Amino acid sequence: MLIEFTVGNYLSFKDKVTFSMVKSESDDSLKEICTFEPKPDSKFSLLKTAAVYGANSSGKSNLVNALDFMRKFVMYSVSSPSYSSGERDIATTPFFFSASTVKMPSFFEIIFIEKNTRYRYGFEVDNTKVKSEWLFWSQANRETMLFEREEQAVEYNKRSFKEANDFVTPENTVKKTRPESLFVSVLEQFDGPVSSEVVRWFEDFYIISGISDIQYRYFTVRLFDANPDFRKWALKILSKFDISNVKLKEKESIVSKNSHGNKADRVSESISEYLERPKAAAKKQVYFSHTFYGNDSKPAGEIDFPMQFESAGTQKLFYFLGPLYQALNNGKTLIVDELDSRFHPLLTTLIIEFFSNKNNKNAQLIFTSHDTSLLKKEIFRRDQIWFTEKDKFNSTQLYSLDEYKEYYARKDASFAKDYLNGKYGAVPVFGNKDELLEIIYGK
Structure with a gap:
């Protein structure tokens, strides 16, 4: 402490x-x-x-x-x-x-x-x-x-x-x-x-950056892979953000498995071919599972999207869970x-x-x-x-x-x-705003 x-x-x-x-x-x-x-x-x-x-x-x-x-x-x-x-x-x-x-x-x-x-x-x-x-x-x-x-x-x-x-x-x-x-x-x-x-x-x-998750990305992936308690904890949290499942795959394994034919498989293959393979040290990549809908607008299986296709905020949330868990769980x-x-x-x-x-x-x-x-x-x-x-x-x-x-x-x-309003200080000082506008617009 x-x-x-x-x-x-x-x-x-x-x-x-x-x-x-x-x-x-x-x-x-x-x-x-x-x-x-x-x-x-x-x-x-x-x-x-x-x-x-x-x-x-x-x-x-x-x-x-x-x-x-x-x-x-x-x-x-x-x-x-x-x-x-x-x-x-x-x-x-x-x-x-x-x-x-x-x-x-x-x-x-x-x-x-x-x-x-x-x-x-x-x-x-x-x-x-x-x-x-x-x-x-x-x-x-x-x-x-x-x-x-x-x-x-x-x-x-x-x-x-x-x-x-x-x-x-x-x-x-x-x-x-x-x-x-x-x-x-x-x-x-x-x-x-x-x-x-x-x-x-x-x-x-633990000291980490909130701007870049590179320093703790591999740590979280490894913890998710090796620690069942963390994996269960993380999945419960992610489910509250409409993320139904998280999978780790070897970098060579890129095809999603489901019980409803090959439509989702083909989509996953095309996504993986579109992506440039990362050069990270981790041997496994993170995939988020999303529901795949057929022509009848009914669920037809799951499609596994690589982490790179998720929003920057979602990516940070997942990788941030590792340090967060370690701090909370160990005081x-x-x-x-x-x-x-x-x-x-x-x-x-x-x-x-x-x-x-x-x-x-x-x-x-x-x-x-x-x-x-x-x-x-x-x-x-x-x-x-x-x-x-x-x-x-x-x-x-x-x-x-x-x-x-x-x-x-x-x-x-x-x-x-x-x-x-500046009562406590510690705010930016821009000078004259009108002069700044004149500089920006060239007047």
Whole structure:
């Protein structure tokens, strides 16, 4: 479960900004469906969903990119050739629009709960090495340092973090850890129990694009093929969208089978010949079954249409079901950049409700969006709505609607109307519209 994420001097974030999933004490609306207690003895509650709004190029996607960079660096700083010594610089990008930041390290810190333990983990990194790294945990509501690293120097808790014993020299420097690798990633490689738990949390932390489904397409097809529970679950959902059946076929097998002659077969063959065969890594292709009608307008069998013939929204829905199932079924955090892309607003609302209602495993959904129809007090609390806006220095500011005074965000306010009217900022600035029209039409 994600509690907070802080990033600084990365992409469009000059100063440190913090995104929080902690429930605000000033708002008790939708408490039963939108919040949960992460542990029985918790002194705070967490949010199940959160949305990030802002103008184009305001930094919404950069927030997702920052989370994705941290996740991948934790997972691959040891094993990936991209981070191997001498082969390539670390792929971090500082804020380039200030002389005070361009040569400074980027900052990443995340607070999360895994197996009833609260962790605070972070690091600072530039293009050549890890400048600092730290890991704390909280048990019985008291935070304890596990290790703190400054470049190759390190201090660690000899009682609570014994897995570091063989990886620290008598001079308190790290062993078996390159300057460009994370200490927690090295310890995970050697099965350190605490480090493995930290890295495993990042591995189960899903970050996907709502614009392109390429990155999770094969995952969903493979899950549909191998997991009967997911297949049954997905088919039930798709049936509500008038999709009667889904079939996986070997790429060479393209003919539909039915008990009403060869009419549907011939149509399927012609469709398959019309399509250019995809070059995807998946060995099987997805087909949606549709009813085939004879000359008497009565059902005469089924025709299997390749996925490419379905609408872009239907394709995204099917492929999106894999990550959605994994998050809901395992109580994980799912982050989607532009969730509403290619989705009808009612479908996007339904997906949000999957996380808000009957979400007993406390999965979390965080997404960016331009769909203002979602900005309703029936869907979101004020602390669930976030905005990104660039200041005059081209630096992204991140803030929650809950930070506004009651005058600007009344509990009976129309969030969408007030947002579009500019009360919360984070909207495009077009300048003079009449001048734009003159430019467009050449007057």
